Amino acid sequence: MDTSKTYLITGAAGFIGFYLSKRLLEQGCRVIGVDNINDYYDIKLKHYRLEQLQSFSRYEFFKADISDKDMITKVFEDYRPSIVVNLAAQAGVRYSIENPDVYIQSNIIGFYNILEACRNYPVDHLVYASSSSVYGSNKKVPFEESDVVDHPESLYAATKKSNELMAHTYSHLYKIPATGLRFFTVYGPLGRPDMAYFGFTQKYFAGESIKIFNNGDFQNDLYRDFTYVDDIIEGIERLLSKAPSDTVPHKVFNIGNNSPEKLMVFIETLEKCLSKSIGRTVTFNKVFEPIKPGDVPATYASTALLQQAVGFKPKTSIEEGLQKFTDWYVEYYKI
Structure with missing residues (x-):
């Protein structure tokens, strides 16, 4: 990593x-962090x-919201970051159905503010989070970056697709080198x-049942491309120094595991790992319900473009990744 550069990381x-901030700091980089510490989930963890x-x-x-244009402009003005990684966003597919306002505020207006700041205080590279949800219910798998993504199934997905369009436009008009990352179901300790x-x-x-939204249909179970957080960080880190230089300097990459698992297999693996972590057999009490609006049947990443660009593809198995998660969980919550 180039330790002479200043890295701004939102979210x-x-x-x-x-994890990205920690990786950069461990290598001696200067990192400016921005987050609004919203209470979408337990802020103790944040x-x-x-x-x-x-x-x-x-x-x-800085405790700040990217939708606060003055504050974001001031951070850019004061610190002149060379590399900006925009990970601040309102997350969650189902939550976007109940609380649409915060998605427009954070994911659209907030991202627009970041683009404007990159235009007024030029950067070497803007990297931003998109999502596998942009693929909607595309039937063709694995999902490739060149696939048509015009049918989002949730407002969250629509905001992420909008980010890609906005970034492309700013790259075209103002030559901002920008890279969008479509993350596939990221998991791990401190998640x-x-x-x-x-x-x-x-x-x-808590002694409660878990709800599984697949109608109890094991033949047509949901598939997810679960990606361990260390693999995500490795991919981002390698891309940071690879700013696009095409006529329109904008690229989009999948970062996924390239090996989707059935949801039920994932759950069985979680039971096994948790059993190991606490030294007794764990079996979840399962309740099956219909698939929720906005959920898609499968996510499956083609990682060929990423491999071509940076010579890396995620490789952590769910057995290894979930074991690290359950060991962390038991220790963190003192079970």
């Missing part, structure tokens, strides 16, 4: 933002992540409690 108290980062001398943090694997684990220890 720095978030799951991916935390504060815990931040505490880890604040032990580094080259880290500075997001709103994600299924985390919620299932919490429910087990």
Whole structure:
């Protein structure tokens, strides 16, 4: 990594933002973090992540919302970041059905503010989070970056597709080198409690049933391309120094595991890993319900473009990744 550059990471108290900041700081980079610490999930976890980062001398943090244009402009003006990684966003597919306002505020207006700041204070590279949800219910698998993504199934997906269009336009008009990353179901220690694997684990220890939204249809079970967080960070880190230089300097990459798992296999693996972590057999009490609006039957990433660009493809198996998660969970929650 180029340690002479200043890296600005939005969503720095978030799951991916935390791990990326930590990786850069460990290599001696100067990192400016921005996060609004919203209460979409337990903020204790966000504060815990931040505490880890604040032990580094080259880290500075601002509690701010990217939808606050003046504040974002000031951070750019004061620190002149060379590389910006926009990971701040309102996450969650189902939540976007109940709370559409925050998605427009954060994912559309907030991202517009970041683009404007990159235009007025030129950067070497803007990297931003898109999502596998842009593929909607595309039938052709694996999903390739060249596939048509005009049929989002949720407002969340629509905002992420909008980000890609906005970034492309700004790259075209103002030559901002920008790279969009379509993340596929990221999991791991210190992850997001709103994600299924985390919620299932919490429910087990609370003595509650877990809800599985696949109609109990094991033949046509949901498939997910679960991607371990370290693989995501490795992919981002390699791409940071690879700013696009085409006529329109904008590219989009999938970062996924390239090997989708049935949801039920994932759940059985989680049970096994949790059993190992606590030294007794764990079986979730399962309740099957219809698939939720906005959910898609399968996600499956083609990682050929990523491999071509940076010589890397995610490789952590769900057995290995979930074991690391359950070991962390048991220790963190002192079970």
